[in-house]
Amino acid sequence: MTGYAVVLDDLERDALTELVNIGVSRAASNLRKMVGEQVLLSVPSVELVTREGATGLIRERESGELVAVRQDFEGVFSGRALLIFPEANSMALVHAVTGDALSPNEALEMENEALAETGNVVLNSCLATMANMLQRPLNMSLPEVLRGTGSTLFTLSEENAESGVVLFLYINFAINDRDIRGYIAMLMDLPSLQALRALIHDFIERIAGDLD
DSSP states (O other), X not given: OOOBOOOOOHHHHHHHHHHHHHHHHHHHHHHHHHHSSOEEXXXXXEEEEEHHHHHHHHHHHOOSOEEEEEXXXXXXXXXEEEEEEEHHHHHHHHHHHTTTOSOHHHHXXXXXXXXXXXXXXXXXXXXXXXXXXXXXXXXXXXXXXXXXXXXXXXXXXXXXXXXXXXXXXXXXXXXXTEEEEEEEEEEEOHHXXXXXXXXXXXXXXXXXXXXX
């Protein structure tokens, strides 16, 4: 795969993966409280890629339209967080979250609301946990549901449409024994990525100091 933004060494990548996995575990716990059912979230891979690289990763796995919940975040590092599903998976997620209590028409009417609430729980939990472990606060915007392709979703702004990096996570959802695949993407410009990298260095040093 071309288009990778190789800016993290192995130790930094391992630390970032650990932060992400802890964040996603917290997200699963909070989602479990919301739906009242067993929720399993796993992150088999974490990639740091360019915008074009992220678009390519999505295109390799998904041929249809995508549904995403977007929340912007601001702090020492800033950007945009997306919880992304294939459109075909979105109704399965709505039924899982609502416990199959809705008729097909009711589920369709509540689709955006249920997706926004799910995205809010997952993205807020994940980012807040990471920010807490990095010892820096982040402010999150309200969730917004978007539909489109990878190339339209992975754009921070018109000014830097071709720049920036994407922290791309492939995730598996299991809610009420349904397997629902999805993705978490965090879009950042290069200054934000450098700020994140510095915080990861501090995190590694704190962990190393605790082990001494």
